[in-house]
Amino acid sequence: MSAVLALLACAAGLLGLGVVGVVGGRGRVGAAVVYLGSATVCALAAVSAIGVLLGGEPVSEVVLPIGLPWLGAHFRIDALSALFVVLVDVGGAAAAVYGLGHGRHEGHPRRVLPFFPAFLAAMHLVLLADDAFTFLFCWELMSLVSWALVMAHHQQGDNTRAGYVYLLMAGFGTLALLLALALLAGSEGGYAFADMRAVEPAPHVAALVVVLVLVGAGSKAGLLPLHVWLPLAHPAAPSHVSALMSGVMTKVAVYGFVRIVLDLLATPPWWAGLAVLLLGAVTAVVGVLHALMERDIKRMLAYSTIENVGIVFVGVGLALAFDAHGMGAAAALALTAALLHAANHSWFKSLLFLGAGAVLVATGERDMDAQGGLIHRMPVTAFTFLVGCAAISALPPLNGFASEWLLFQAVLQSPQIEQWGLRILVPGVGGLLALAAALAAACFVRAFGVVFLGRPRTPAAMRAAEVDRASLAAMVALVVLCVLAGIVPGVLIDALAPVTSALLDARLPTQAALGWLTVVPIAEGRSSYNGLLVFVFIAVSAWLTVRVVHRLASDRLRRGPAWDCGFPDASPLTQYASGSFAQPIRRVFGTTVFAARETVEMPPPGDGRAARHRVTLLDxxxxxxxxxxxxxxxxxxxxxxxxxxxxxxxxxxxxxxxxxxxxxxxxxxx
Amino acid sequence: MGTLEFDVAHLLAGGLVLVSFVMLYQDRLYALLNVFALHSVVLSVSVGWQAFVQDAPHLYLTALIALVFKAIVIPVALHRIIQRLGIHREIETVVGVGATMLVGMGLVALSMVVMLRVTADADPLAREDLAFALSIVLLGLLVMVTRRNAVSQVVGFMSLENGLVLAATGAKGMPLVVEISVAFSILIAFIVIGIFLFRIRERFDTVDIGALDVFRGERR
CATH class of the missing domain: 1.20.5 (Single alpha-helices involved in coiled-coils or other helix-helix interfaces)
Known part of the structure; x- marks a missing residue:
């Protein structure tokens, strides 16, 4: 059986599990069947897709006699689709295993169970679709099913508004994609992607297509200024679904952009790279600034997704710019970095959302300022969350560092561009990226510190307990993936080579040929990175330090009074909170970007009310x-x-x- | 196609437009109904001629339907409705007759310009037919827009439909099913509108649709 048929069978199996969710969603057995089944099917599909990606299996396609008459439904798998299928499956399997335990806390499981496997199936089908009708149908199916998941907790807070905004933006985005694909199909009506690849559209049509795809796929991915639905909708869903939406669905949107602009559109206009580059950079910085201002842990993660999508789009934009100026190797480097970051982000963002879900289960609060000191009560969650934070802050030896380092290597290729406008602009974008990376580090130091360190701020945080084993297993598996991807990025880079050679006719040098798992993107003399060496160095030096400290000092655990700011027996509220930690950054950036204002209301003398410190931010x-x-x-x-x-x-x-x-x-x- | 066939078809279609103009300046209900019956007779002759020219026997059936229903059944029924309702037989027009006629001429010119230009490479007979049919449709709409009386709006609608039938028969190869279904839908529309007329009368003692507006609390 060809790979595409196997994957279609997997998608059909997931849809069947959705039916199981409708029928047997009430009991525990039904939920277990749905989640275990989803995890198994995802694992099978991942194996099949990895086979396509690594085995160099030829492109396989199939036309099913469903859908539009005379057109049928075309499905096809190539290296690009296979890569994203792997991302969907890894994220899907982790979320499903997590759901096995997390789903027990769900008040209305029948609102989640039917849609969870259907959502996974729809994402698979988007990646496999090979004609405009099937692509748009599956894209819209993905939007609608995820909307249903966003509305699962519709009684709570602002969730109905989140669902409404999401539906509106999703419809708008699909409309833009519809127009773009219609333009590509032309008046002859060549709706199959193969026909679109064959024709070369006129320059003004190509320009319009790029703008429309940027709007359509960009709104799904969360590019500025089409991101507004994302921080509302992603946190509203149950946590394992949030992980899927943030970690995986935004990647499907990236796939849509890459597929149409780099594959279907033979020659994108010269300014396409520039536009994508600028949008991505601005998205990255504004996204992470938003994340720093946010108190709600899941919304903070959603804003951080916007930042990472911006980083991925910077890579794609660089690839477009380099490709337009005939720099194949540099373009391949930038695209590899973008795709690698997409993969890495899907893993550590899923991990972080799962961790946030664990915190939510333990304390019942999404507000970071209602947590504190959870590292003592939830040690495993705290450790996995810490690894996720380090990875997303791009700390070596984790995977976030590998992809961002690769992206900076691509930025450093800019002096060789002939057009001097780009030559000046690309380093500027690099500066913005560096700013975003630094702010992201601050953001996640704040998140981890406020939630897991210090003393509990509420009774709920004091009573928190570790979550169930299934949830922990999912998080630990993602931790292992993040660490492995950070130590041996060369394997992943080699796996991406078929994608770049199919899209850009260029690829990075084979990394497996180099000794000691070193990564050399261009030439040995210029730059190289060895995740394993860094890991060994960090491990050995940390171990040595611990030994020395324990040698010189007593190894008994001691508990003493915390540094108490001169207030003995201070309340836990005097600790650094999310707002106070972010205050310096809010004062520097927030006043211009968000028109941030701080007001202090002091009650007159004799009045017993507390003074209030109020911060207003405008998006x-x-x-x-x-x-x-x-x-x-x-x-x-x-x-x-x-x-x-x-x-x-x-x-x-x-x-x-x-x-x-x-x-x-x-x-x-x- | 011989020039005689073309000329006769042209004459009949032009005759329909002329009768539509006659319909525009009628200010008595009975006269309007008689003109509508004439309109339908001309249509059925025109359709019959098309059947002869195109050698399409099923068009004779269409012509027969037009003759029986539109030239006889519907006008007679409307006559009886008017008698039973005891409607005031003068039609209040919104715009003066002269202005309406001028607008009608403009509409005919417009449809000629549009149709002759759009169908530049079509069969000449179909071209002329389509152009005339569009003018008849527009004139029927004009009748509906410029009259206050519900019965005259029904008549305007029916004459509009006559234009559609003319267009359908002018194009060769229109299946019979389509024509019959159009004829039946018109009949059903007529029944529905007839029932509505009675209902309106029962409630408001008039079929002047202005009364409906007063009922809804609006200014005219």
Whole structure:
């Protein structure tokens, strides 16, 4: 059986599990069947896809007689699809295993169980689709099913609004993709991707396609300023679904962009790389700044997803720019870095969301300032979360460092671009990336410190207990993946080579040929990185330090008073909290980006009330784009409301005038 | 196709447009109904001629349907409705007759310009037919828009439909099923509208649709 058929069978199996979720979602057995089944199917699909990616298996395709008449449903798997199928499956399997334990805390499991496997199936189908109709159908299916998952807890807080905004933005994005694919299909109606690859669209059509795909895929991935739904919708879903949406679905969006712009569009316009590069850089910085301002741990993670999507798009933009100037090797380097970062992000972001879900289960609170000291009560969760934080902060020897380092290597290739505008701009983008990376480190130091260190701030945090074994197993598995990917990135880089050689006709030098698992992106003389050496160095030096310290000092555990700011017996509220930790950064960046204002209300003397310190932040995207749009729509609908109560004759007259007007248009313009 | 066949078809289609114009300036209900019956007779002759020219026997059936239902059944039924309702027989027009006629001429010119230009490489007979059919549709709409009385709006709608039938028969190879279904849908629309007329009368003692607007609390 060819790989594409095997994967389609897996998708069908997942859809079948969705039916099981409808029928048997009430009991524990049904839930176990759905989650275990999803994990098994994902594992099988991952094996099949890895076979395609590593085995150099030829591209396999199949046309099923469903969908549009005379077109059928085309499915195809190549290296690019296979890579993203692996990402979906790894994230899906981890989320499913986690769901096995986490799902028990779900109040209404039947709102989650049918949609969870269906969501995975839809993402598989998007990656396999090989014609415009199937692609858009599966894309929309993915959006709708994930919307249902976002609405699972619709009674809580703002979740219905989150679902509404998500539905609106998803529909808008699909509309943009629909137009882009229609432009590519042309008037002949070549809806199969193979037909689109064969024709070379006119320059203005190509430009329009790039803009539309940037809007369509960008809104799903969370590019600025189309990101507004993401920090609302991702945290609203149950935690293992949040992990899927943030870790995996944004990658499917990246796949959509790469597939259309780098594969279907033969020659993207020269400025495409520039636009993607700038958007990505701004997204990265603004996303991480948002994350730093956020108190809600899941929303903080969602904003951090926006940052990482920005980083991935910087890589894709660099690849486009290098490719447009005939620098194949550099383009391959940038694309490899982007795809590697997408993979890494899907792993550590899933890990972090699962950790946040564990915290949510243990204390019942998403607010970081309601936690504290959880490392004593949840040691395993704390350790896995710490690894995730270190990975996302790009600390060696973890995987985040490997991909971001590779991306900076690509940025350093910019002096060789002929066009001097780009030559100046790309280092600027590199600066923004460095800023984003530093801010991300601050952001995750804050997250880990406030949630897991210090003393508990609430009774709930004091009573917290470690979560169940299934959840822990999923998190530990992702930790192992993050560490392994950080130590031996060369294996992953080699696995990406078929993708870059298919898309750009260029690839990085084979890393497996080098000794000692070293990574050399361009030439040995320029730069190299060895994750294993760094890991061994860190391990050995840490071990030595511990030995020396224990040798010189007593090895007994002692508990003494914490540094108490001069207040003996201080309340836990005097600790650093998320807001106070972020205050310096808020003062430096927030005042310009978010119009951050701090006000202190001091009650007059004699008044017993507490003083209040209030921070107001305005999201620039809402303020400058979405609020004016909603105001305009509301105003227009208020005016058009009068049209609802006209006389029959007036309505007829309007129909008549519209008809005559259209005929006039034909008469004049034809 | 001989020039005689073309000329006769052209004449009949043009005759339909002319009768539509006649319909535009009627200010009595009975006269309007008679003109509509004439309109339908001309249509059925035109369709019959098309059947003869195109050698398509099923078009004779269409012509027969048009003759029986539109030229006889519907006008007679509307006559009886008017008698039973005791409707005031003068039609209040919204715009003056002269202005309406001028607008109608403009519409015919517009449909000629549009259709002749769009169908540049079609069969000449179909081209002329389509152009005339579009004018008849637009004139029917104009009748509906410029009258206040519900019965005259029904008549405007029926004449609009006559234009559609003309267009359908002018194009060769239109299946019979389509024509019959159109004819039946028109009949059903007529029944529904007839029932509505009675209901409106029962409630408001008039079929002037202005009364509906007053009922909904609106200014005219």
């Amino acid at each position: 620039p995207a809402w303020r400058w784009i979405y609020d004016p749009i909603t105001a305009a729509v509301a105003g227009a609908s208020l005016r058009l409301n009068a049209m609802q109560f006209l006389t029959i004759r007036r309505y007829l007259g309007m129909v008549f005038l519209a008809l005559v007007g259209l005929l006039l248009v034909i008469a004049i313009w034809r």
